[in-house]
Every structure is written in structure tokens, then in C-alpha cells.
Amino acid sequence: LYQKVFANESIRERRFEVDSLKDFLEDNPDALNRRYEKSALKLSGQSVSGALMRAKVRPNAVSFLASSTCTGYLCPGLSARLVEACGFNRALRYVDVVGMGCGSAVPSIEQCFNYLLVHPQSKAISVSTEVCSSAIYSGDSADLVISNAIFADGSAACVLENVKSKTRPAILGFESITYPEWRDALKFTTQNGRLRNVLDKRVPEFAGRAAGDVVKSILKRFSLRTSQMDHWIFHSGGQKVLDSIQKTLGLTGPEMAASRGTLQKYGNLSSPSVLYTLHDLLASGRSSRGERGLIVTFGAGFAIHACLIEF
Numbered sequence: 001l002y003q004k005v006f007a008n009e010s011i012r013e014r015r016f017e018v019d020s021l022k023d024f025l026e027d028n029p030d031a032l033n034r035r036y037e038k039s040a041l042k043l044s045g046q047s048v049s050g051a052l053m054r055a056k057v058r059p060n061a062v063s064f065l066a067s068s069t070c071t072g073y074l075c076p077g078l079s080a081r082l083v084e085a086c087g088f089n090r091a092l093r094y095v096d097v098v099g100m101g102c103g104s105a106v107p108s109i110e111q112c113f114n115y116l117l118v119h120p121q122s123k124a125i126s127v128s129t130e131v132c133s134s135a136i137y138s139g140d141s142a143d144l145v146i147s148n149a150i151f152a153d154g155s156a157a158c159v160l161e162n163v164k165s166k167t168r169p170a171i172l173g174f175e176s177i178t179y180p181e182w183r184d185a186l187k188f189t190t191q192n193g194r195l196r197n198v199l200d201k202r203v204p205e206f207a208g209r210a211a212g213d214v215v216k217s218i219l220k221r222f223s224l225r226t227s228q229m230d231h232w233i234f235h236s237g238g239q240k241v242l243d244s245i246q247k248t249l250g251l252t253g254p255e256m257a258a259s260r261g262t263l264q265k266y267g268n269l270s271s272p273s274v275l276y277t278l279h280d281l282l283a284s285g286r287s288s289r290g291e292r293g294l295i296v297t298f299g300a301g302f303a304i305h306a307c308l309i310e311f
Helices: 002-006 021-025 029-055 078-085 105-118 142-150 180-185 203-221 239-249 253-266 273-284
Strands: 064-069 093-098 123-131 153-161 170-178 186-191 194-199 231-234 292-299 303-310
Touching: 029 078, 029 123, 029 153, 064 078, 064 105, 078 093, 078 123, 093 105, 105 123, 105 153, 105 170, 105 273, 105 292, 105 303, 142 194, 153 273, 170 203, 180 186, 180 194, 180 203, 203 239, 203 292, 203 303, 231 253, 231 273, 239 253, 253 273, 273 292
Parallel strands: 064 093, 064 123, 231 292
Antiparallel strands: 123 153, 170 303, 186 194, 292 303
């Protein structure tokens, strides 16, 4: 099983926020949570600062922050800590999106979108950060071996404004579907005081079926067809997950290339994965004005989320 998993070329490189390789062997729950706290704040601060710089927005000009994470628990959460770390105004409104797993980037962005509808002159920022290495749980079961072989650490942020832009994509709408009957297939449990990932072998099948449902639903609402989507941005949950989604939606290799590229370069980053794919798409210059894209994430719940954008 180890040979089969690690010989898989769908992932060529992963990155981890660790001080030394010994961190991977840590099994003390308190030490792991301290490392999560330190690393999550560091990575979040870097991605938030980078996004603000690219958008040419000062921290004190931001009115709303949504942060999403699932690989550790903090109270107060990441958002409150980022007020100080990033130099935000103390009057900043914020929300922590937790317990939604790998799919939480889209609900986090939706929180910003809804805030801007009510406060159209404001600026908002969404950040998704995961320190998956602090949730590694050693064991011989297949789901643990696969989890430890595909997940990686990362963070990504995006700035949102209620303005028309010729250079940045516009959000048209959101859709979410929850499947309670599949809840136990993908989740974290607490075992010996530590987070332990549960990854059922049926997750690729469920992801494909759910993707078919949410895509059909959101496209119907906007009177669009699958063939009218120019760009597809899926959570890069694994090779079998992307294979299942591709088969269900009848997509081509090139249409899946962006999501597969993120998996290959970074592994499964959990919630920030789709933002990495979107960033690479924007940086590549492959998107043109008037083209549409669909961002699709899934995670604990079992829930799937979609965000329709137009370039």
C-alpha cells in the first residue's frame, strides 16, 4: 500500500510548515496545537499581507474578514489574532468558518460577499489556512496512510470589493448542498486527544455525485449549460476524486488540467486548494474577459459548495 500510494505521480511535491522533521513524529496533543497556532498565524499573516499588497489595499481599509480552517482549534480564532498581526482596524468585523473541512474556502468567500451586499462601499478579505502536518495521525489503516501521503500545509487569501473591474473576476452567485447520509465518510474524529482524519474509500464516488448535483443546480439557476463554462476550478482532493468528478461531468483533460496541476505541485492543501488554482489561472493569462468559471469545493458535512465567477 505504501509503495502504491507514494509511487503515484499525481503528486510530485508538498510543502510543510515545520521547524524540523522531528515535528512529524510529535504525538503530544498540546504540543501539536501549539505548533498549529504558531504556524497557522504565520501562514495566514503572510497570505493576507500578500493579497492586500497585490490589491493595493491598506489593512485599515478592510472592514470585514472571514477566515477558514479545520486542522486545529483556537479560541479566540484566527480572525481575532489577525487583527493585531496584520494591522487591521479594531472595528473590523470578522467571522471564523470552522468545522467545514476542505470545502470551507467557498463558504468563507460567501461570507465576505454577503457582507459587501449590505456594506457596498467596504472592502473584505477571506483567508483559508491549513496546517495539515499538525493533524498527522500515524497508523496502518488505509485511510491514514493515504491521508498522510496527500495532505500538505498552505494558506491563501483574496480581497473582495463591490466594484466593477476589468482585471479581476466577478462573483455571480453561490450554491451549496449537504448530504447527511455521507457525513461519516469524511471527517475528523478525536482519538487520544488528537485529530484523526477519517477518509472513506467511497469519498471519490461521493465527490463525483455531489459535484454533478451542485453544478447542475447552479447552472440551472443561471440558465447556463456545462459547455458554457470556460474554466473549472475543483478542490484538488486527490487523483481518484478528480477522476470521479471528470467522469460525472463529462469533462476533458484540458478542462481538468488546472485542478490536477495544483494537486501535482502542492498536494491536497485542504481548504486553500481552490484559491491556489484560481491564482495560477489568473497569473497564467489564460482567462479572457467575458469567460465564466466555476469553483467547486467539498468537505465535512458531507457538503459541496460552488461559486460561479465571470472574468
